[in-house]
Amino acid sequence: MTxxxxxxRPTPPTLEAVAEAAGVSRATVSRVVNAxxxxxxxxxxxxxxxxxxxxxxxNRAARSLASRxxxxxxxxxxxxxxxxxxxxxxxxIVQGITxxxxxxxxxxxxxxxxDDPAHKAMRYLRSGNVDGALIVSHHDDDExxxxxxxxxxxxFGGRPPNDADPGSHYVDIDNIAGAQLAxxxxxxIGRTRIGTITGPVDMPAGIDRLNGFLxxxxxxxxxxxxxxxxxxxxxxxATATRRLLDRIPDADALxxxxxxxxxxxxxxxxxxxxxxxxxxxxxxxxDSPLAASADVPLTTVSQPSTGMGFAxxxxxxxxxxxxxxxxxxxxxxxxxxxxxxx
Amino acid sequence: MTxxxxxxRPTPPTLEAVAEAAGVSRATVSRVVNAxxxxxxxxxxxxxxxxxxxxxxxNRAARSLASRxxxxxxxxxxxxxxxxxxxxxxxxIVQGITxxxxxxxxxxxxxxxxDDPAHKAMRYLRSGNVDGALIVSHHDDDExxxxxxxxxxxxFGGRPPNDADPGSHYVDIDNIAGAQLAxxxxxxIGRTRIGTITGPVDMPAGIDRLNGFLxxxxxxxxxxxxxxxxxxxxxxxATATRRLLDRIPDADALxxxxxxxxxxxxxxxxxxxxxxxxxxxxxxxxDSPLAASADVPLTTVSQPSTGMGFAxxxxxxxxxxxxxxxxxxxxxxxxxxxxxxx
DNA sequence: TTGTACGCGTTATCAG
DNA sequence: CTGATAACGCGTACAA
Numbered sequence: 001m002t003x004x005x006x007x008x009r010p011t012p013p014t015l016e017a018v019a020e021a022a023g024v025s026r027a028t029v030s031r032v033v034n035a036x037x038x039x040x041x042x043x044x045x046x047x048x049x050x051x052x053x054x055x056x057x058x059n060r061a062a063r064s065l066a067s068r069x070x071x072x073x074x075x076x077x078x079x080x081x082x083x084x085x086x087x088x089x090x091x092x093i094v095q096g097i098t099x100x101x102x103x104x105x106x107x108x109x110x111x112x113x114x115d116d117p118a119h120k121a122m123r124y125l126r127s128g129n130v131d132g133a134l135i136v137s138h139h140d141d142d143e144x145x146x147x148x149x150x151x152x153x154x155x156f157g158g159r160p161p162n163d164a165d166p167g168s169h170y171v172d173i174d175n176i177a178g179a180q181l182a183x184x185x186x187x188x189i190g191r192t193r194i195g196t197i198t199g200p201v202d203m204p205a206g207i208d209r210l211n212g213f214l215x216x217x218x219x220x221x222x223x224x225x226x227x228x229x230x231x232x233x234x235x236x237x238a239t240a241t242r243r244l245l246d247r248i249p250d251a252d253a254l255x256x257x258x259x260x261x262x263x264x265x266x267x268x269x270x271x272x273x274x275x276x277x278x279x280x281x282x283x284x285x286x287d288s289p290l291a292a293s294a295d296v297p298l299t300t301v302s303q304p305s306t307g308m309g310f311a312x313x314x315x316x317x318x319x320x321x322x323x324x325x326x327x328x329x330x331x332x333x334x335x336x337x338x339x340x341x342x
Numbered sequence: 343m344t345x346x347x348x349x350x351r352p353t354p355p356t357l358e359a360v361a362e363a364a365g366v367s368r369a370t371v372s373r374v375v376n377a378x379x380x381x382x383x384x385x386x387x388x389x390x391x392x393x394x395x396x397x398x399x400x401n402r403a404a405r406s407l408a409s410r411x412x413x414x415x416x417x418x419x420x421x422x423x424x425x426x427x428x429x430x431x432x433x434x435i436v437q438g439i440t441x442x443x444x445x446x447x448x449x450x451x452x453x454x455x456x457d458d459p460a461h462k463a464m465r466y467l468r469s470g471n472v473d474g475a476l477i478v479s480h481h482d483d484d485e486x487x488x489x490x491x492x493x494x495x496x497x498f499g500g501r502p503p504n505d506a507d508p509g510s511h512y513v514d515i516d517n518i519a520g521a522q523l524a525x526x527x528x529x530x531i532g533r534t535r536i537g538t539i540t541g542p543v544d545m546p547a548g549i550d551r552l553n554g555f556l557x558x559x560x561x562x563x564x565x566x567x568x569x570x571x572x573x574x575x576x577x578x579x580a581t582a583t584r585r586l587l588d589r590i591p592d593a594d595a596l597x598x599x600x601x602x603x604x605x606x607x608x609x610x611x612x613x614x615x616x617x618x619x620x621x622x623x624x625x626x627x628x629d630s631p632l633a634a635s636a637d638v639p640l641t642t643v644s645q646p647s648t649g650m651g652f653a654x655x656x657x658x659x660x661x662x663x664x665x666x667x668x669x670x671x672x673x674x675x676x677x678x679x680x681x682x683x684x
Numbered sequence: 685t686t687g688t689a690c691g692c693g694t695t696a697t698c699a700g
Numbered sequence: 701c702t703g704a705t706a707a708c709g710c711g712t713a714c715a716a
C-alpha cells in the first residue's frame with residue numbers, strides 16, 4: 001500500500017457517469033443536482049439513487065467555469081499577519097463571518113497581506129477566484145483595497161478609506177460615540193488628567209476614537225495634551241504608555257483605543273507601581289476576552305465584534321444575490337461595560 | 343453611476359483576447375503565461391506586452407478544470423468555532439500556515455466545523471476545491487477526518503486518530519515529554535500534592551499530556567489522584583479547577599494542559615484567595631501570548647505553534663509537489679519557560 | 685418533461 | 701518553436 005501524493009486516487013465520478021448509471025441524459029442529472037422543479041419526481045429518485053451509489057459530488061471548477069460563479073468569498077486583510085493573528089478582535093470578526101457563511105453554500109478564502117500584498121492579492125482576486133470580498137483592517141494608504149471594490153462586490157469592515165467609492169458598502173460601529181462613552185465615564189468618576197493611547201492615525205477606527213475622546217474632553221474643559229499614538233499592538237501601546245507617563249506623570253486616567261493595547265498599558269502601569277483604578281483609571285475598547293481576564297478586569301467600550309463579522313458576510317451575500325435593497329452602511333451600537341479598572 | 347452587485351463589470355480579458363492582440367495563437371500565450379522555455383524570446387516580449395496592456399489574469403476555474411489542480415489547500419478544523427477562535431494557539435498555527443503559503447502560489451480555504459461538519463466539509467473537499475488538506479484539532483470520534491486523508495494528500499496537526507491510515511503525515515510535538523518537563527519542575531521545586539487539569543481525553547494532545555504527567559509523578563512516588571478533565575477552554579478549566587480544589591484542598595501545584603485553560607484556573611485560584619506560586623504553583627502549556635500577560639506570568643511548556651503551522655504547510659506542499667522523500671512525521675521540540683507562577 | 689449541442693477559459697497532445 | 705484541436709466537467713438555451 002502506498003501513501004501521500006503518490007497514492008493512486010480514483011477519478012471522481014462525473015455527471016456523465018451518473019447519467020449513464022441512471023439511464024438519463026447529463027442535462028437531467030444537472031437539473032436534479034440543481035433542484036430544478038421541471039423534473040419528474042420518479043426520475044429525481046432514480047437520479048438521486050445513482051448519485052448516492054456513485055458518491056457523486058459536482059466539480060466546482062467546471063461548475064464555476066460554466067456558471068461564472070465561484071461560491072467563494074475572500075477575506076482581505078491588508079495588515080501585518082502578526083497583528084491580525086494576535087488580536088482577539090479579528091478572531092471574533094472571522095468567527096462572525098464563518099457563522100454566516102455556514103448558513104450558505106459559500107466558503108471563505110483567507111488573504112492576509114504578505115510582503116507583496118497589492119500584487120498577489122489583487123492578482124488572486126482578479127483571477128475569478130471569488131465572487132466578492134470582505135475587507136478588514138484597511139489603512140488609508142492601502143490604495144489597492146479601494147480598487148477591489150471596483151472589481152467585485154465588496155464590504156468593508158469599518159469606514160472605507162477616504163478615496164473609496166462613496167457608494168461603498170460597509171459595516172461599522174460609531175467609534176466616535178464609543179470613545180465619547182469612555183471619556184464621559186472617566187470625567188464622571190472625577191478624573192481630571194485624562195490621557196489616551198490611540199490606534200494608528202491612518203485607520204478610521206484610530207482617528208474616530210481619538211476624535212470622540214477629544215470632543216468630550218474639550219466640551220468638559222479638560223486638558224487634551226495627554227495623547228500618544230500607538231499601533232493596536234500590546235507592545236506598541238506599552239511604549240506609548242511609557243512616553244505618556246514620562247510626559248504627564250500626574251495622569252489619573254487613560255483611555256486606550258483597544259483592549260489588546262490596554263493589556264500592554266496595564267503592564268507598564270504595574271511596572272511603574274501605579275494602582276488601578278486608584279492611581280490611574282483605565283478604559284479599553286472592544287470588550288474582547290482579554291478585557292475580562294486581564295490583571296485588573298477592564299472597563300471597556302463593548303462592540304459586537306462577532307456580530308459585525310456576521311453582518312459583513314450577510315451584507316455581501318445579499319449583494320451577491322442581487323438584492324437591490326441592501327443598505328450601504330450598517331452602524332452597530334457600542335456600550336460601556338463596567339469592570340474594575342475604571 | 344451604479345454600485346454593488348448590479349454594477350456592470352467588464353468581462354475580464356481571456357487568453358483568446360491576448361492571443362489576438364499579440365497576433366499569436368492561444369497555445370503560445372498559454373506557454374508564455376506558464377513560462378514554457380520553448381518560446382522565442384521576442385515572441386515572449388510581444389505576448390507579455392499584450393498581457394500587460396489588457397491586464398490579463400488567467401481564469402482559475404478554467405485552469406484548474408484543465409490542469410486538475412486548484413492551487414488551494416483547506417484548513418479543516420473539526421471543532422467548535424468558539425473554541426477555535428478563542429484560543430491564541432490556533433491563531434499561531436494559522437499564522438504559520440499562511441507564512442509558508444505566502445511563499446507559494448497556494449491559497450488557504452478555512453473550514454471550521456459547523457453543525458453539520460462531516461457532510462458539508464467532506465462535500466466541499468470532495469468537489470475538487472482543494473489539492474490537499476491540513477487538519478487541526480481533531481478528536482478521536484471525528485470519523486470523517488480520517489477519510490479526508492484517503493481522498494487527498496493531507497497533513498495532521500498532532501498525532502492522527504488511532505484509526506487513521508498508519509501512513510498518515512503529521513506534525514506534532516512530544517506532548518508526553520512536554521508534560522514530563524512540567525511535572526518534573528513542580529517536583530523539583532518541592533511540591534508534593536500535584537494536580538492537573540487535562541485537555542479532552544478524546545484528543546491526542548489531551549491524552550499524551552496527561553500520560554506524561556502521570557508517568558513522572560508515578561516514577562517519583564507522588565500521588566496521582568488530583569486529576570480533573572476539561573476541554574481546552576478557560577471556563578471549562580475554571581469549573582474543573584473548582585472541582586479539584588474541593589476534592590483536594592491541600593493541592594500545592596497544578597499542571598494545566600493549555601495556557602488558555604490556565605487563565606481559567608488562575609481566576610478560580612484567585613477567587614479562593616490562594617497565592618501563586620506561594621500557596622499553589624501553576625504550570626501551563628503552549629507559551630501563548632496569554633502566558634506572559636497573565637495575572638501572574640505563567641511558567642509554561644513552550645511549543646513552537648507558529649512553527650508547527652509552517653511545518654504542516656511545508657509538508658503538504660512537498661507532498662503536493664510529488665516529493666517522495668517527505669517524512670511521515672515531524673516532531674518538534676518543547677521546552678520549559680520559567681516565569682512567576684512556578 | 686427530457687435530450688442535444690454548444691460554450692465557459694485553459695491545458696495538453698500532436699502535427700507541422 | 702508554433703498552431704490547430706481535443707479534452708476538462710458542467711450549465712443551459714433550444715429543440716423535441
